[in-house]
Amino acid sequence: xxxxxxxxDQTAWITAQRxxxxxxxxxxxxxxxxxxxxxxxxxxxxxxxxxxxxxxxCPWRCLMCDLWKQTLTETVPPGAIPEQIDYALAKLNSNPExxxxxxxxxxxxxxxxxFADYPAIARNVSFAKHIVVESHPRLVGEKATxxxxxxxxxxEVAMGLETVHPEVLPRLNKKFDLSDFSxxxxxxRREKIAMRAFVLVKPPFMDEDEGLEWAVKSAEFAFxxxxxxxxxxxxxxxxxxxxxxxxxxxxxxxxxATLEKALELAVHLQRGRVFADTWNLAPFSSCSVCxxxxxxxxxxxxxxxxxxxxxxxxxxxxT
Numbered sequence: 029x030x031x032x033x034x035x036x037d038q039t040a041w042i043t044a045q046r047x048x049x050x051x052x053x054x055x056x057x058x059x060x061x062x063x064x065x066x067x068x069x070x071x072x073x074x075x076x077x078x079x080x081x082x083x084x085x086c087p088w089r090c091l092m093c094d095l096w097k098q099t100l101t102e103t104v105p106p107g108a109i110p111e112q113i114d115y116a117l118a119k120l121n122s123n124p125e126x127x128x129x130x131x132x133x134x135x136x137x138x139x140x141x142x143f144a145d146y147p148a149i150a151r152n153v154s155f156a157k158h159i160v161v162e163s164h165p166r167l168v169g170e171k172a173t174x175x176x177x178x179x180x181x182x183x184e185v186a187m188g189l190e191t192v193h194p195e196v197l198p199r200l201n202k203k204f205d206l207s208d209f210s211x212x213x214x215x216x217r218r219e220k221i222a223m224r225a226f227v228l229v230k231p232p233f234m235d236e237d238e239g240l241e242w243a244v245k246s247a248e249f250a251f252x253x254x255x256x257x258x259x260x261x262x263x264x265x266x267x268x269x270x271x272x273x274x275x276x277x278x279x280x281x282x283x284x285a286t287l288e289k290a291l292e293l294a295v296h297l298q299r300g301r302v303f304a305d306t307w308n309l310a311p312f313s314s315c316s317v318c319x320x321x322x323x324x325x326x327x328x329x330x331x332x333x334x335x336x337x338x339x340x341x342x343x344x345x346x347t
Contacts, residue, residue, distance in 0.1 A: 031276070031278060032272060032273065032276040032278065033091075033199065033232075033233075033273065033278065038089075038091070038199070038201045039089045039201060041269070042089045042090075042091055042201060042269045043089055045267070045268035045269040045271070045272050046096075046267065046268045046269075047097075047267075047268050049096065049097055049099075050097045050098050053082055053098060053099075053100055054082065055082055055083075055100060055104045055105060055108045056108050056111050056112060056115070057082065057112060057115055058079050058080050058081050058082055058112040058113075058115065058116045059080050059081075059082050059098040060078075060079075060080035060098075061077065061078065061079045061080060061116035061119065061120060062077075062078055062120075063075065063076070063077055063078075063120060063122060063124065064076050064077075064078060065331065066126060066303070066330075066331075067301055067303075067330065067331050067332070067333060068125075068126070068158070069222075069256055069301070073331055074124070074125040074126050074158075075122070075124040075125055075126070076124055076125070076126035076127070076128060077116070077117070077120055077122060077124045077126070077127050077128070078128045078130060079112070079113060079116040079117075079127070079128065079129055079130070080098075080130055080131070080132070081109060081112055081113075081129060081130065081131040081132075081141070082098065082099070082100065082104065082108075082112060083099060083100060083103075083104050083109070083131050083132065083133065083140040083141060084099060084100050084101065084102060084103050084104065084133075084137075084139045084140050085099040085100070085101065085132070085133065086099070086132065086133030086134060086137065086140070086164070087133075087137065087139070088133075088164060088201070088202060088203055089201055090188075090200055090201055090202050091199065091200045091201050091232065091269055091270075092190075092200065092228070092231060092232065092263055092264075092267070092269075092270060093267060094264070094266040094267035095132035095133070096132065096267075097267075098132065099132050099133070103139050103140070103142065104140075104142070106142055106144060106145065107145065107148065108145075109141055109142070109145045109148075109149060110145055110148040110149050110151075110152050113129070113149065113152045113153065114152055117152075123155040123156070124156065125156065125157050125158065126156060126157065126158045126159075126160070127153050127156040127158070127159050127160070128159075128160040128161075129149075129153075129159065129160070129161050130160075130161075130162050130186075131161075131162065133162075133164075134162065134163040134164045134167045135161035135162060135163050135175075135185075136161075136163045136167040136168065136169070136171040136172060136175075137163075137164075137167055138171075143171065143174075146171075146174060146175055146178055147178055149175075149178075150175070150178035150179050150180070153179070153180075153181075154179075154180040154181075155180075156180075156181050157181040157182065158181050158182050158183075158184065159179055159181055159182070159183050159184070160183075160184045160185075160186055160224070161175070161183070161184075161185060161186070162185070162186040162187070162188075163185050163186070163187060163212075164187070164188070164202070164204065165187050165204050165208045165209045165211070165212035165213075166203070166204050166208055166212070168185060168187070168212035168215055168216060169215065172185055172215070172216065172219065172221060173219050173221075176219065176221055182222065183221050183222070184221065184222035184223065184224060184256075184257075185216055185221055185222070185223055185224075186223075186224045186225070186226060186257075186259070187209065187212060187213075187223065187224075187225055187226070188202065188225075188226040189209055189225040189226060189227055189246055189249070189250050190202065190226065190227065190228045190231060190246070191227065191228055191231050191242050191243075191246050192206060192242065192245055192246045192249045193231075193234070193238075193242045193245075193246075195233070196231055196232070196233050196234065196242070199232070199233060200231060200232075206249070209253065210253055213253035213254050213255070214253075214254075216254070217254045222256050222257075223253070223254055223255050223256065224255055224256065224257035224258065224259060225246075225247075225250035225253075225255045225257070225258050225259070226259050226261055227243055227246040227247055227250065227258055227259065227260055227261065228243070228246075228261055228262075228263045229243045229260050229261065229262045229263060229282045229286060229287050229290050230243070230262070230263050230280075230281070230282035230286060231263050231279075232263070232270070232273050232278055232279040233278055233279070236282065236283060236286055239263075239282050239286055239290075240286050240289055240290055240293075243260060243290040243294070244290060244293045244294055244297075246258075247260070247290075247294040247297065247299075247302065248297060248299070251297065251299035251300050252299075255300060256300045256301065257300060257301045257302075257303065258294060258300065258301075258302050258303070259302075259303045259304075259305060260287065260290050260291055260294065260302065260303065260304045260305060261305045262281065262282050262286075262287045262305060262309075262312055263279070263281060263282060264281060264308075264311065265279070265281065265311075281311055281312055282312060283312060283313075283347060284309060284312040284313040284319075284322060284347075285346060285347050287304055287309075287312060287326070288304075288322065288325075288326065288338070290304075291304040291326060291329055292329075292335050295329065295333055295334075295335060296335070301333060302333070303330045304326045304329070304330060306323050306326050306327055306330070309322070309323050309326075314344060314347065315341060315343050315344035315347075317341055317343040317344070318339050318341035318343065318344060318346070321339045321341075322339045322346075325338070325339055
């Protein structure tokens with residue numbers, strides 16, 4: 029069968045499938061923020077704030093990404109990012125121990141987060157003991173060191189590894205290879221900056237068994253590069269390109285059971301902390317009877333890193 033996904037001009041094809049960008053985006057307000065709990069490297073459960081910063085769209089056009097919907101077409105004005113952080117923290121009314129500054133792309137992309145704002149950002153988050161930002165592997169470098177030096181707390185950089193499948197990774201249009209990821213990880217290790225990796229569970233062009241197998245292999249690779257955390261993300265539709273692949277039979281979202289098994293197997297590696305993304309799990313489940321119990325189980329495993337018994341559901345049998 030001939031794929032609908034082209035071997036060339038992938039960026040043009042991906043952008044051509046897009047629906048409209050969200051309107052009314054304010055460059056001085058984040059487009060999301062919330063509180064959560066996370067297991068720290070020490071084993072303690074810490075309060076964490078996540079701020080989804082508004083900024084210019086990432087320069088890459090990844091096949092599965094829908095984060096561009098709430099981005100701008102221009103770089104934010106100077107001072108906008110510190111103002112967004114202040115706005116979120118005031119609304120949350122919390123100074124948590126850990127703070128994640130996620131920006132729908134790369135923190136070290138100067139078109140997204142102006143370098144001149146780093147000192148003000150560091151002052152605004154000086155209460156936090158640990159800061160997590162995200163970056164494309166090819167942008168990890170001197171800016172990470174500069175930010176680390178400015179912060180009162182420790183820094184962690186999250187990178188989207190996605191998959192180590194040799195044929196699928198290039199088709200995700202992320203424009204890096206495993207050597208790029210390894211070089212970025214080596215740089216962070218030399219600079220004593222922690223690293224976490226995002227791994228997709230069942231990206232396009234895989235069946236269910238392959239999705240599970242390569243999620244675990246990708247977690248192994250991330251840990252071998254020095255990651256202390258692997259976050260398992262079930263691959264979602266929602267950006268136009270994924271819907272086109274679904275219609276062609278080249279993608280389907282993973283089953284909830286596949287995410288559960290991937291978490292179990294990756295935790296059993298005992299190489300570092302493994303977290304499953306529990307946001308909006310309904311699209312991965314065919315059973316409303318057990319969905320919430322299974323979400324709670326995943327959350328408990330995230331916090332304890334201990335595998336609890338699977339949920340016994342008479343309606344669906346845990347599929």
